[in-house]
Amino acid sequence: MTTWSVVKDDTRQKRRRGLIPRIALLACLALVVVSLGMAFSPGIPKEPAEPPFSEQARSAALTETMRLRAAGEELGRSIASGGQPAVARTVSLLTSQARALLLPGQDSPESPPAEGAPSSATPSASPSSPPLPATAAALATELAASASQRLADAAMADGGMARLLAAVGTAQLLQASSLAAAAGAPAPAVPDPAAPSLFGACPSAPASPSSAPASSGAAASAGRDTGTATLPGALAAIVRTELETVYGYQVALTRLSGDAAASASQQLARHEALASGAEALSRMHCAAAPAREAGYTMAPAFLASPATGLGGLETSALTAYGDLVALSEGQTRQWAISGLVGAARRSALWGADTGAVPGLAADPETFPPLPAPSVMPGP
Known part of the structure; x- marks a missing residue:
């Protein structure tokens, strides 16, 4: 190798060794710039979690209820x-119903509740809100549509909210x-919710009633005797209510005549089917x-006015069906919602008042008051 080649190779090596510190310095500077950019650039805000x-x-029900209420008030002033x-x-x-749907601490349907309470998901008014119904017939149509939506939502909501939505929808219907x-x-051309065809069997069904596990009877007994909120207890309450109602209709038929007797005969068949469905x-x-009993004691007032007495029997079933709505899901809840609407319909048929939230054991006087309408400040 010539002296010139040795000198050239040595020069290249020196240049390479001189570049290494420069590259390292540039890499460090790049890391500093990137880290400073990350530190000073604003973070992307997280989207709020979907309620x-x-x-x-609940929020949608409150929104629509307040809208229909405003329509009713406007319609009332124009008549x-x-x-x-x-x-x-x-x-x-x-x-x-709006008071029942309003959360405690919520200043208005448009505003979120006080700190610590969940916020409303849907505003009660917006530029895209449909126009208010201008006639009683139109209000009835939209009220029925709202009822249908509330009952559909009740089928999928959590237990307590399902009962409230079912109660609101039933009364609106x-x-x-x-x-x-x-x-x-x-x-209104909105059909009542239909009862589903019941199917399924107990995963560990006993061979005979005498060999049933003790836990099954204990759960039903607890629901009956102590008022414990259990699905077996709610079903047992429905069975007892329907069996007593069947007996009441049988007694009433001996004292009714004409159209009332014909209607009672139809309702008797319906209650016999409901009792069988609850047992299934x-x-x-x-x-x-619960075992079927030979008979029940009817109050003298029932015997004196059987039509009024039948109305009382029907309204007494509302809370039982409301309990079953809250404690069940799937086809059982659908059956309970259908039963709640049917009991309310029959109560009205016999002249009984079902209240604003049928199936909900609550005093409307305890509901949060609606806030006073806000007044826009003057210029």
Whole structure:
């Protein structure tokens, strides 16, 4: 190798050794710049978590209830003689329901509740809100549509909220029919929720009633005797209620005549089917159904006025069906929702008042008051 080649190779090596510190310095500077950029650049804000379905359903129910209430108030002011009674009853019903749907600490349907309470998911008014119904018939139609949505949401909501939504939807459905009749309009074309075809069996069904596990009977007994909120207890309450109602209709038929007797005969067949359905559901859920009794003691007032007495029997079933809505799911809840609406319908048929939230054992006087409407400040 020549002296020139040795000198050239040595020069290249020196240049390479001189570049290494420069490259390292540049890499360090790049890391510093990147880290400073990350430190000073604002972080991407996280999107708020989507509220649970039950909260969305409650908020939507409150929104629509307040909208229909406003429509009823406007309609009542436009009718002579202080407003149509059916419209006034509708406004009263929707007011009670809005109070039931309002969260404690919520200043208004548009605002979130106080700190610590869940926020409302849907505003009660927006530029895209549909126009308010301008006639009683239109209000009845939209009330029925709201009822149908509330009942559909009740099938998927959590237990307690499911009961509230089912109660609101049931009362709205009945009031829609009443309002339409008062306005001389056809009943809203919204069918009542249908009872599903029951299917399924207890995973560990006993061979005979005598060999049933002790836990099944104990659960049913606890639900009956101590009022413990259990699915077996709720089913047992439905069975007992329906069996007593069947007996009541049988007694009433001996004292009724004409159209009342024909209607009672139809309802008797319906209650016999409901009792059988509740017993079937008890077996499906591995729960012991109460034994059928030979008869029940009917109060003298029932014998003196059987039509009124039948109304009382029907309304007494509302809370039992409400309990089953809250404690069940799937086809059992659908069956319970159908039973709740049916019991409310039959109560109204016999002239009984089902209240603003049928199936909910609560005093409307304890509901949070609606806030006063806000007043825009002057210039």
